[in-house]
Amino acid sequence: MRPERSLLAPREFFMRFMYIVTSSQPMAGPTPALMEAMQKISEREIKAGRMLDTGGLMPLATGARVKIVDGELSVIDGPFVEAKEVIGGYAIFELRDKAEALAMAKEFMQLHLDHMPGWDGTCELRAFATPGVDTACEIDAHSRVAAHA
Numbered sequence: 001m002r003p004e005r006s007l008l009a010p011r012e013f014f015m016r017f018m019y020i021v022t023s024s025q026p027m028a029g030p031t032p033a034l035m036e037a038m039q040k041i042s043e044r045e046i047k048a049g050r051m052l053d054t055g056g057l058m059p060l061a062t063g064a065r066v067k068i069v070d071g072e073l074s075v076i077d078g079p080f081v082e083a084k085e086v087i088g089g090y091a092i093f094e095l096r097d098k099a100e101a102l103a104m105a106k107e108f109m110q111l112h113l114d115h116m117p118g119w120d121g122t123c124e125l126r127a128f129a130t131p132g133v134d135t136a137c138e139i140d141a142h143s144r145v146a147a148h149a
Contacts, residue, residue, distance in 0.1 A: 014094045016052070016128040017101040019108065022085040023121035030056070034115035041111065045093070050104070054091040088121070101125050 030038070045051035063078035091108070095101050105123045112119055 014096060015130060017093050017095060017098075017125050018128065019091040019093070019105055020087055020124045020126070021089045021121060022087050022124065023119065024085050025120060031116055034111060037111045037115055038108075041108065042091075045104075050093050050095060052092040052094055054089070056089040057087055060086060085122070098127070101127075 042051060042054055060079040060083060063080075065076045065078075065080065067074050067076065093101065093104060095104065102125070105125050109121075109123050112121060
C-alpha cells in the first residue's frame with residue numbers, strides 16, 4: 001500500500017518512470033531465486049511508496065500487433081519472427097529524479113546478474129510525460145529546486 005502523499009514532504013516533486021526489461025535471448029522465464037529476490041525488492045519498494053506497478057509479460061506467441069501502414073489497419077498475431085528483443089517485464093516507479101531512477105534500475109538489474117547467470121538483457125527507463133514539463137532536464141531541475149525549497 002502506498003503512503004498518502006500528505007506523508008511525503010509537501011514541496012517535493014516526484015516523477016514517474018517506466019522500466020522496460022528486454023532480452024534478445026529466448027525467454028526461459030526467471031529462476032525461482034530471481035523471482036524470490038524480485039518479490040523482496042518489490043515488497044520493499046511498494047511499502048515505501050516508490051513502486052506503483054510491476055509485472056511480467058506472457059510469451060510473444062500469445063500477443064498480437066495492431067498496425068497502421070499506408071493508411072490501413074492490420075492485425076498480426078504473435079509470435080513475431082522479426083522481434084530482435086523481447087519485452088519480458090516492466091515496473092513503474094515514482095521517484096525524485098533520474099539519478100534515483102538509475103540507482104533503482106541498477107539494483108534491479110543486479111538481481112538478474114546474481115540470480116540468472118548467463119542472461120543478457122536491458123532495463124530501459126523512460127520518464128512519463130508530465131503536464132507543464134517539456135524535458136527530462138526540466139524534470140530534474142524541478143526536483144532539485146523542490147528539494148531545496
